[in-house]
Amino acid sequence: MNTDNSIKLINLIRQEANNFLLKELKKIGLENIAPSHGDIFFVLFKNNELTMTEIANKINRDRSTVTTLVRKLMKLGYLDEKENPEDRRSSIIFLTKKGQGLKDDFDRISKKLYQMEYQGIKEEEKELFLKLLNKIYSNFK
Amino acid sequence: MNTDNSIKLINLIRQEANNFLLKELKKIGLENIAPSHGDIFFVLFKNNELTMTEIANKINRDRSTVTTLVRKLMKLGYLDEKENPEDRRSSIIFLTKKGQGLKDDFDRISKKLYQMEYQGIKEEEKELFLKLLNKIYSNFK
DNA sequence: ATATAATACTTGGATATCAAATTAAATATT
DNA sequence: AATATTTAATTTGATATCCAAGTATTATAT
Numbered sequence: 001m002n003t004d005n006s007i008k009l010i011n012l013i014r015q016e017a018n019n020f021l022l023k024e025l026k027k028i029g030l031e032n033i034a035p036s037h038g039d040i041f042f043v044l045f046k047n048n049e050l051t052m053t054e055i056a057n058k059i060n061r062d063r064s065t066v067t068t069l070v071r072k073l074m075k076l077g078y079l080d081e082k083e084n085p086e087d088r089r090s091s092i093i094f095l096t097k098k099g100q101g102l103k104d105d106f107d108r109i110s111k112k113l114y115q116m117e118y119q120g121i122k123e124e125e126k127e128l129f130l131k132l133l134n135k136i137y138s139n140f141k
Numbered sequence: 142m143n144t145d146n147s148i149k150l151i152n153l154i155r156q157e158a159n160n161f162l163l164k165e166l167k168k169i170g171l172e173n174i175a176p177s178h179g180d181i182f183f184v185l186f187k188n189n190e191l192t193m194t195e196i197a198n199k200i201n202r203d204r205s206t207v208t209t210l211v212r213k214l215m216k217l218g219y220l221d222e223k224e225n226p227e228d229r230r231s232s233i234i235f236l237t238k239k240g241q242g243l244k245d246d247f248d249r250i251s252k253k254l255y256q257m258e259y260q261g262i263k264e265e266e267k268e269l270f271l272k273l274l275n276k277i278y279s280n281f282k
Numbered sequence: 283a284t285a286t287a288a289t290a291c292t293t294g295g296a297t298a299t300c301a302a303a304t305t306a307a308a309t310a311t312t
Numbered sequence: 313a314a315t316a317t318t319t320a321a322t323t324t325g326a327t328a329t330c331c332a333a334g335t336a337t338t339a340t341a342t
Contacts, residue, residue, distance in 0.1 A: 004255060004267075004271060006255075006258065006270070006271055006274055007155075007158050007254065007255075007258070009271075009274040009275065009278055010151050010154055010155050010158070010274065011155055011201075012201065012278055013151055013274065013277055013278050013281060014148075014151050014152055014155055015201065016278065016281035016282060017148050017151070017281060020281065032326095032327085034327080034328060034329095036328075036329090051290075051291090052290070052291060052292095053289085053290060053291080060152075060153065060156065061328090061329075061330090062329070062330055062331075063290075063291065063292090064291080064292070064293080064294095064329085064330075064331080064332095065328070065329050065330070066291095067291065067292060067293090068292095068327085068328075068329090069328080072327095084290095087289090087290075087337075087338070088336085088337060088338085089289070089290040089291065089336065089337045089338070090289090090290050090291070090337095091290090091291090113148065114145060114147075116280055116281065117147065117148070117277055117280060117281070118277075118280075119280045120276065120280070121273065121276060121277070125269065125273060126145075128266065128269060128270075129147070129269075129270065129273045130145060130147055130150075132262060132266060132270045133147055133150040133151065133154065134150065135261065135262060136154055136258055136259075136262070137150055137153055137154050137157065139257055139258060139259075139260045139261070140154060140157035140158060140161065140257065140258070141157060173296090173297085175297080175298060177298075177299090192320075192321090193320070193321060193322095194319085194320060194321080202298090202299075202300090203299070203300050203301080204320075204321065204322085205299085205300070205301080205302095205321085205322070205323080205324095206298065206299050206300070207321095208321065208322060208323090209297085209298075209299090209322095210298080213297095225320095228307075228308070228319090228320075229306085229307065229308090230305095230306060230307045230308075230319075230320045230321065231307095231319095231320050231321070232320095232321085
């Protein structure tokens with residue numbers, strides 16, 4: 001066999017993980033939301049303040065995409081922006097109180113996701129799996 | 142550590158694999174094409190004739206999505222349809238000569254993709270990797 | 283000091299995608 | 313046989329996404 005179905009499986013796993021996350025986000029009141037919105041929360045929990053371009057780089061999306069994603073989260077009251085004193089072309093995006101309030105939920109959901117993912121998989125298998133994912137990713141870059 | 146970045150890596154690998162495929166498809170004259178279009182070719186190489194619903198199930202897309210994807214490939218001359226004698230609601234989709242002509246290219250590209258993916262990875266590692274992908278997928282379903 | 287280039291972001295246009303509604307045909311129920 | 317339900321496909325409407333083009337600001341080069 002020259003080929004296998006690993007890429008197909010990767011696509012399927014991604015879909016299932018996304019569906020899981022969307023369902024969990026819905027439970028905490030985040031509706032009509034894409035996984036990319038979730039990614040934005042994650043990078044802001046970690047970094048507090050970021051420009052549009054920084055967010056785009058961290059979540060691997062086009063800047064114009066991030067514009068619309070962030071605008072939506074602003075409209076919903078989870079994010080806000082302020083002037084960047086160092087560069088008037090850009091503004092700084094940050095979490096509002098309402099946005100910060102979701103951190104515990106996100107941590108919990110994230111934990112649940114990985115518990116589900118690795119159910120019945122031994123620690124050393126998991127480590128090899130991660131090693132191989134990293135290797136494969138670098139093979140493609 | 143409760144969590145890792147495996148899902149993120151899976152997303153990144155998927156993106157890179159998609160980009161690779163889009164680039165390769167462009168080389169053989171298939172432009173403005175999505176990976177899902179490629180998936181349709183693959184299932185038709187394997188099955189010759191399929192209804193819209195059958196294609197949708199095999200490529201894991203909504204039927205309305207498949208409608209537009211197939212219409213596009215028809216307009217480009219790669220696919221055609223004929224009446225389904227068993228059910229007048231549905232029609233049967235099949236590859237034209239032009240579409241069939243892409244089979245060798247697809248096989249070559251597919252081979253190239255997996256060679257790139259598994260570069261520097263031992264056979265037994267690859268097998269465990271596939272086992273784990275299957276396990277993880279079933280964990281999510 | 284001024285022109286040019288680079289950067290940050292937005293806008294506009296296109297497509298993939300899905301969900302919900304619609305239409306038509308096949309199947310099941312009464 | 314008449315009606316109801318299910319199914320196949322499409323249409324409609326919405327959003328995520330990208331790319332290309334545009335605007336404004338900052339950095340660099342002449």
